[in-house]
Amino acid sequence: MLQTRILPPAANAYAYPLLIKRLLLSGQRYERTREIVYRDQVRYDYATLRERVARLANALTAAGVQAGDTVAVMDWDSHRYLECMFAIPMIGAVAHTINVRLSPEQILYTMNHAEDRLVLVNSEFVPLYQAIAGQLTTVRKTILLSDSGEQPTSLPDCAGEYEELLAAASASYDFPDFDENSVATTFYTTGTTGNPKGVYFTHRQLVLHTLAAAVTVGSLDNPRLMGSQDVYMPITPMFHVHAWGLPYVATMLGLKQVYPGRYDPEFLIELWRREQVTFSHCVPTIVQMLLNAKAAQGTHFKGWKITIGGSALNHGLYEAAKAAGMELVAAYGMSETCPLISGAHINDELLDADEDTRNRFRLKAGVPVVLVDAAIQGADGQFLPADGASQGELVLRAPWLTQSYFREPEKGDELWHGGWLHTGDVATLDAMGNIEIRDRIKDVIKTGGEWLSSLALEDLISRHAAVREVAVVGVPDERWGERPFALIVPRDGQQLDAQALQRHLEPYVADGSINKWAIPSQIATVTEIPKTSVGKLDKKVIRQQIATWQAEGHPAISSL
Numbered sequence: 001m002l003q004t005r006i007l008p009p010a011a012n013a014y015a016y017p018l019l020i021k022r023l024l025l026s027g028q029r030y031e032r033t034r035e036i037v038y039r040d041q042v043r044y045d046y047a048t049l050r051e052r053v054a055r056l057a058n059a060l061t062a063a064g065v066q067a068g069d070t071v072a073v074m075d076w077d078s079h080r081y082l083e084c085m086f087a088i089p090m091i092g093a094v095a096h097t098i099n100v101r102l103s104p105e106q107i108l109y110t111m112n113h114a115e116d117r118l119v120l121v122n123s124e125f126v127p128l129y130q131a132i133a134g135q136l137t138t139v140r141k142t143i144l145l146s147d148s149g150e151q152p153t154s155l156p157d158c159a160g161e162y163e164e165l166l167a168a169a170s171a172s173y174d175f176p177d178f179d180e181n182s183v184a185t186t187f188y189t190t191g192t193t194g195n196p197k198g199v200y201f202t203h204r205q206l207v208l209h210t211l212a213a214a215v216t217v218g219s220l221d222n223p224r225l226m227g228s229q230d231v232y233m234p235i236t237p238m239f240h241v242h243a244w245g246l247p248y249v250a251t252m253l254g255l256k257q258v259y260p261g262r263y264d265p266e267f268l269i270e271l272w273r274r275e276q277v278t279f280s281h282c283v284p285t286i287v288q289m290l291l292n293a294k295a296a297q298g299t300h301f302k303g304w305k306i307t308i309g310g311s312a313l314n315h316g317l318y319e320a321a322k323a324a325g326m327e328l329v330a331a332y333g334m335s336e337t338c339p340l341i342s343g344a345h346i347n348d349e350l351l352d353a354d355e356d357t358r359n360r361f362r363l364k365a366g367v368p369v370v371l372v373d374a375a376i377q378g379a380d381g382q383f384l385p386a387d388g389a390s391q392g393e394l395v396l397r398a399p400w401l402t403q404s405y406f407r408e409p410e411k412g413d414e415l416w417h418g419g420w421l422h423t424g425d426v427a428t429l430d431a432m433g434n435i436e437i438r439d440r441i442k443d444v445i446k447t448g449g450e451w452l453s454s455l456a457l458e459d460l461i462s463r464h465a466a467v468r469e470v471a472v473v474g475v476p477d478e479r480w481g482e483r484p485f486a487l488i489v490p491r492d493g494q495q496l497d498a499q500a501l502q503r504h505l506e507p508y509v510a511d512g513s514i515n516k517w518a519i520p521s522q523i524a525t526v527t528e529i530p531k532t533s534v535g536k537l538d539k540k541v542i543r544q545q546i547a548t549w550q551a552e553g554h555p556a557i558s559s560l
Helices: 021-030 046-062 079-090 104-114 123-133 162-168 203-219 246-253 265-275 284-292 315-323 355-362 409-415 454-462 498-510 539-552
Strands: 035-038 042-045 070-074 094-097 116-122 141-145 158-161 183-189 197-202 256-259 279-282 305-308 327-333 340-343 373-377 392-397 421-429 435-440 445-447 450-452 467-477 481-490 522-525 557-559
Touching (some): 021 046, 021 203, 070 079, 070 123, 079 246, 079 256, 094 104, 104 116, 104 183, 141 162, 158 162, 203 340, 246 256, 284 305, 315 355, 327 355, 373 421, 445 467, 450 454, 454 467, 481 539, 498 557
Parallel strands (some): 035 256, 070 116, 094 183, 141 158
Antiparallel strands (some): 183 197, 445 450
């Protein structure tokens, strides 16, 4: 072992723990009068935010919450959620952000598995909570979250309504110091099989992630996404990886923040216009939803910078958003990675390249952010060169990656096999450090002894003028093992069949972008493509749907 020099601290030196409270206390020193806005209903300044967090801490303590307890939140994106993201971990408890789009059975599983003690429930979810309350094994009390001030007449074990509890609580709270390695948050990531898995993050991890994210979005100029004058509105659910951790960044820097509640495209655009929003983040399907909204027609979204993650950003959506005035920037991360791992960056070398080249790099997963180590491993576990061509599984190291799965150590050991976090993504690294995600390992199409990237096909198909949205999966084929199948949502008034798609893709075969076996022999045009609870393409459901259609000879299918 390397022999290093470690010197003892002074007897009275303060051992500064990295705790979430540091992020909250930083914000108001910059901009005390900046606003936290919730829909068209609530707005208050940073001094009030700090006071409300203290009131919530007192209300939770009065309700019996102790350090180490898990407190669950069932709400849409709101000022209340922001307050919970601070108050719960700042008293030493663990915030469980419940994915309200899961099935009732899955929500019940996650709440029992996480051992929730108290649950904050939006009035909209009271019927859902009532349906599972009798099967909850650890919950002792609930708190009602209401936009209208309604009373908790039907919420079991209710300690009271949120605003009334805050109004009755003290506006001061002496938030203690404790071990920075204490768990601060937990939530559940869904896979294609089995029960959801619980990931968790410590105070230290969240503070380090916040600092790295702030550097990434605020210091890199190509493009610079979020500075002190920007107005921030998340359109990634706050239950999904803490809205990618950006509310912590915005609060630390004292930015104006806008929380839209339940997503409605017309209202999102109204908020963007009224509150002068300049920075957001979301999955590609949300951007598509915004562009298709009635309010978007004839609107130019100049100045709206949007980070895209969760799914690959394809060329067609990038160009459509650019034409509407949006500036889209790709990023990459996972639930297990807190989530930020990399983001698109146009360096000096690319600034000297042509626009088409720069656009290609804007669509990639980008360069690993500060403190992240990324590598590519082959199936044999050997590391592959960063040559932009060698592809294997992307593996990671960073100080904020989840260290295991909650109460499932064997799955955690699998995640961290060999001391690197295994993403399950097929990728390449180039000499400039750019990550390019080729596919999920489970979604690679294996045909005729070769691997085809469903993401690459989706990108090329998205460039057809008639295509609004596309998903490509591999389907069983007796001769070739698998063949690509494209599910396509056409633009209004447009039509597309397998022959027209073949003509569109043939030039890409001719220039070597894809081989001839990559052209789907069958496609289906639909009005909607199945999505997961966080807006990603649900390729498991898509495969099942296509198998049923093929067996039935469904008229939506067009064949070569």
